[in-house]
Amino acid sequence: MREHTKFYQTGTFTVGNRLLDEGHRSLQSDADRTNSLSCGHRACQGCGEALGARYAIDAAMRATNGQLLIANATGCLEVFSTPYPQSSWQVPWLHSLFANASSVGAGISAALKSKGKNNVRVIAQGGDGATVDIGFGCLSGMFERNDDVLYICYDNEAYMNTGVQRSGSTPPRATTATTQAVGPKPGNPFGTGKNLPRLAMAHGIPYVATASVADLHDLEAKVTKAMEFRGARYLHVHVPCPLGWGSDPAKTILMARLAVESGLFPLFEAEYGRVTTRRKLRKRVPVDEYLKQQKRFAHLFGAKGDEEAIAAIQRIADDNIEHYRLDETAELAANVLRI
Amino acid sequence: MYEIRFHGRGGQGVVTAAELLSIAAFHEGKHAQAFPSFGSERMGAPVAAFCRIDDKEIRSREPIATPDALIIQDSSLTRQPDLLTGLKSTKIVLVNTRLTLDELRAEQLKLKVGKQRILCIPATEIAVELLKRNVPNVIMLAAFCAITEIVQLASLEQAVKEKFPAKIADLNIQAARRAQQLVQTQVAALKSELEVSHV
């Protein structure tokens, strides 16, 4: 099902990657693409999740020849995409509850299997709240059963739709409505939180990957790759939220890129618990560069700043770089990196 | 309606005994209901099970309070309060023991039911000999059927064949026939005492 979309000219030829040859262009450069998440949805200006979802689902629609069903958890994406009485989804879409997108997806997959409809595929998706916290039990069950579902988590690092409360994905020292920048230890405490991609890998499922709206080609490629596998697959996409992070809505992609280039959000792929590829850092960026452009970290800077905290965050980035060998120019030897 | 209450310990096949009896009755065209006194599953814990047999539909669902027959698969339970209740109309009691009735320490039971209505069956010994396992349920059932004729032994054998895999069924049927032989001598004497009512 294709829709002709209108490109708004920005005054250059860069719209739709038209400076690239056709083979390298993003799917989004095609004015007659599926447009699974059509315009008119109510996302905020500069919403990383809307951007990521559109790229991801269109890529999945192409990979499956349009034979795709979606289970969506409660959250920003669900709310802004289906404001009654409208829906911006142009693909079959089901929203059930907050915690159960993975189970619902598993059930859809079972139904398709029982009916012999092997070419129709399933994506379950939700935010970090739905995935990392309340939906974790169900997700783990889906992984353990190896249900044929691709689960995509759009991680904006807090419960955004309900007003920016802390989730199991909120980074250390970030201000949220329930981890305020007050008292002796302002913001989210160190030593808490879950790393969902690594937990997914620990289940030994066929394919796990991290992606970011900083590199939309990479996101499309990973979704496409994921759809080549059968069984449980997990994609964790970093999506800045200008409102919740206190960042400039025009700089969403820049924020995402800084997260990647500082090492705080490593990009990698894994199969059956072993890392297969990772994005090496061309130019490392110190974490300050990333943190100082977000109001949720403002209390770490200035006169009452906390250099120790920034140093500790830097150590997290350094650990990631070391763990995933992000600054090595050489290719990884096979099976060198596990969880 | 004829009501049988089974007592034993988890692992002795008490529940299965009630079920087998109900299946046997079913094969004779009767209505039968069998259910356990329900509890968490645990080996060795006291267990009771119930079986009702009637010519018409059985509507009652309560546990059997005043059994016509009592089948005790473990003699260590003969002094249990749960076992000793409601025995005023009990016509026959079978106890799994190698002891004689006089040797058996079950004074309250003997008092309530009357010594002439209690039969001791060495079911464990027969089971260990023929089945190589202490599962006395079919043996006790066979003795019960032989004495009361509530259900024919052939029906019981049919039920056993249905419920158990072939080899085990055959061994159990052997043991059942041994039990039948054992009580045969006592049946005549008992029958007049028991005034058994046939359903």
Added chain:
Amino acid sequence: MFKQIEGSMAVAESVALCRPEVISCYPITPQTHIVEGLSAMVKSGKLQPCEYMTVESEFAALSALIGASAAGARTYTATSSQGLLYMAEALWNASGLGLPIVMTDGNRAIGGPINIWNDHSDTMSMRDCGWIQLHAATNQEAVDLHIQAYRLAEELSIPVMVCVDGFILTHAYERVSIPSQAEVDDFLPKYEPTQLLDPADPVSIGAMVGPDAYMEVRYLLHHKHLQALDVLPRLAQEFSDHFDRHTGGLVTPYRCEGAETIVVALGSLNGTIEEAVDDLRDAGEKIGSVKITSFRPFPLKALRTVLRGAKRIVVMEKYLAPGLGGILASNIRMALRGMNRPVDTVVCGLGGRPIPKKSVIEVLKKAHDDKLEEPHFLDMNWPAIERELKRQKTTRRSGPAAERMMYELLMATYAGEEELHGTD
């Protein structure tokens, strides 16, 4: 074909005959034998095509079926007690979305304190979740109601739960007639969804609905329940034509002609009640009983009709609404609005306490003599309660109430045993 089998297995066979395409399972006493039976049938190939999912919680069990049903599959699961509550959110979601899922609930009490035995707390606590709730009084009814449930669910696009008394029915061996596959296929056609996740015709299911439309959408669910009040008797008649026995409908009276007192109950308790009615009728009492099969929708009109001749109604229910009393009785009083009939509430059988015929007869005698307090608790151990309340007044740190009560009863048993045995 007649079989002498366990209630759970009878339900499993009945469900299998309905050709479910996706079954999800999470075990909980006393439903386990049902899902075990079905898993063997699927694995052996006897029930195919069918996907059997062993999920990690009841919440996942129902969630998976929500997805499967929306994708066009006929679905099934079973649960009880804590499991039903664990899927509470999903219960409301399924009915709100209009998905024709069928589920067995093996009625069991809800903790705390934990209790695995039968009463109606679980399904009663979910009486407003929007599902149709049917109660089986025998294992034959359990078999038959599941078949009718699929017809009802798919005709109205609403989920249906069939309530089967845990242990009392699920674990009882009795004679049941299991229909043939051909007979069931003839009664239950293939599932045709009213809404479907279909790449050829995309729809969005489950969008948010605001204040401007929620009331209307909600009414539509209520409307389905009202339609069910007509569909259920029609289905029962059709079932009777096909299978030559009466099961289902809304309410079934027993010896109510000329009855001055009518006893009303849900589920297997009706068996014991009918025996009590027979005894009392033999003794010259003008008494009858009514079995309610459909608890939701609640058959207000049908009950009004069948109870209008009685001078007194005694409701025996396996449920206690803390702070209020009886719910079934309250619902029945609603049915009798404007009619000046005393309705007595008898709370009985909580947590699996047996209900002997003797006690039923005694309580009916008390009702006849206007001697029942409201609500009346059948066979309650009042001395134990009084002792415990007295003890609690003496000390702040009185300990966990449940354990203390068990201790009280244990001590009482030992005291009794000494009287029983004397010097053995």
